[in-house]
Amino acid sequence: MAQSQRYRRLAPLALLGAAGIALAGCGAPGAPEGGGDAGGEDVSGETVTIYGTIVDSEAELLQESWADFEEETGIEIKYEGSQDFETQLGTRAQGGNPPDIAIFPQPGLFADFAARDFLKPAPEEVEKNANEYWTEDWVNYGTYDGTFYGAPLMANVKGWIWYSPAKFAEWGVEVPETLDDMAALTETIQGATGAPAWCAGFESGTATGWPGTDWIEDYVLRQAGPDVYDQWVTNEVPFTDPQIKSAFDSVGEILLTPENVNAGFGDVRSINSTAFGDVAPALASGDCALTHQASFLSGFFPEGTNIAEDGDVWAFMLPGESADDSAVTGAGEIVGAFSESAATQQVLAYLSSPEWANSRVSLGGVTSANNGLDPANAQDPILQETIKILQDPDTTFRFDASDLMPGAVGAGTFWKGMVAWVNGSGTDEVLEQIETGWPAG
Structure with missing residues (x-):
């Protein structure tokens, strides 16, 4: 549950040029050279502070993930998680009292702190780990103005379509290979059940609307392609562009069509009042057949739900225009440092290594694009599939x-626009309103 909030809680402060990522193949897992002795200096007994958005049970798992490292090095890591991370981090940095390390939930926010000279360039060992275990484009997310400031940490993949394998067998349908196939699948299911095939929920407190932005992002990438997607992120292609409107129209064929939604909850407008996690029990109970959500939806199914290819629920990746398309959207974190101490450098090197990635993933609930990560360490089978996608050299x-756009757009007019759209506002009107969020000039 916390994972979804982690990637949506904060609004990026600055715009970071989008970088395309063609993820590299899987490397062999194992203990890295990273996290060395920082030039031979004795750092035993020193304390390193880390600040991030990760809270509650996930924060406990984060601290457990580096417990062995603390014992081996003698470094004490003090972690603090906050739901007011963006505001508090800025205040602390300006006041000269920042943490040693911060875990940034968006590249845009990370780039803003680098641009303001708050962050220190990453040490050599971290850059070595990043170049060896992460792809060039992931490294680019931690680079600002030609200087490398930090390595990625965790990652997720969005665009999963969740379904019931048993129901698919009962209806005689198969996982679709293209978007056209998915449209036909929707019609077939509705013919077999006499009810809408889809359920969706956009409600998420003050962040209501974000699940809708994920829908649009998935369709822009698959229909218009990665180059247009990158230009959209920087507003070279505005929301009012026909290519973006086309994505809205395609998503609207599902979400704005009463015959297609909102199974188990009500009419189209009930999407805005349905909590995004509430669709999981409805899917498990058979009240709806299909829903679109990231891998973290697995945490919302009732206890005892068997998530497996032949289980109660499973998921396939939203297909593209053709069966050969392999483009996905996702999110992750970047680690940056405000300190250049030897102990901080050791912690940074460890967090950029496969050793840490395997340690944290084995505890459950998260994934990473670190190519030294063994997918078998993920306990959740959907997370195992997510890791394989991240490590697939053919994945775009x-x-x-929305995490790369300025906060006024990505977590502002875009979220609000999705709510207005579901409530009945016209597409052109919504697109024009979202576009007003972009800073002038």
């Missing part, structure tokens, strides 16, 4: 667009 990955 793009970071969540």
Whole structure:
């Protein structure tokens, strides 16, 4: 549950040029050279502070993930998680009291702190790990103005379509290979059940609307392609562009069509009042047949739900225009440092290594694009599939667009626009309103 909030809680402060990611193949897992002795200096007994958005049970798992490292090095890591991360981090940095390390949930926010000279360039060992275990484009997310400031940490993949394998067998349908196939699948299911095939929920407190932005991002990437997606993120292609409107129209064929939604919850407008996690029990109970959500939806199914290819629920990746398309959207974190201490450098090197990635993933609930990660360490089978996608050299990955856009757009007019759209506002009107969020000049 916390994972979804982590990637949506904060609004990026600055715009970072989008970088395309063609993810590299899987490397062999194992203990890295990273996290060395920082030039031979004795750092035993020193304390390193880390600040991030990760809270509650996930924060406990984060601290557990580096417990062995603390024991081996003698470094004490003090982690603090906050739901007011963006505001508090800026205040602390300006006041000269920043943490040693911060875990940034968006590249845009990371780039803003680098641009303001708050962050220190990453040490050599971190850059070595990044170049060895992460792809060039992931490294680019931690680079600002030609200087490398930090390595990625965790990652996720969005665009999963969740369904019931048993129901698919009962209806005699198969996983679609193209978007056209998915449209036909929707009609077949509705003919067999006499009810809408889809359920969706956009409600998420003050962040209501974000699940809708994920829908649009997935369709822009698959229909218009990665180059247009990158231009959209920087507003070279505005929301009012016909290519973006086309994505809205395609998503609207599902979400704005009463015959297609909102199974188990009500009419089209009930999407805005349905909590995004509430669709999971409805899918498990058979009240709806299909829903679109990231891998973290697995945490919302009732206890005892068997998530497997032949289980109660499973998921396939939203297909593209053709069966050969392999483009996905996702999100992740970048680690940056405000300190150049030897102990901080050791912690940074460890967090950029396969050793840490395997340690954290084995505890459950998260994934990473670190190529030294063994997918078998993920306990959740959907997370195992997510890791395989991230490590597939044929995958085209793009970071969540709304996390790269200025906060006034990505977490502002875009979220609000999705709510207005579902409530009945016309597409052209909504697109024009979203576009007003872009800073002038």
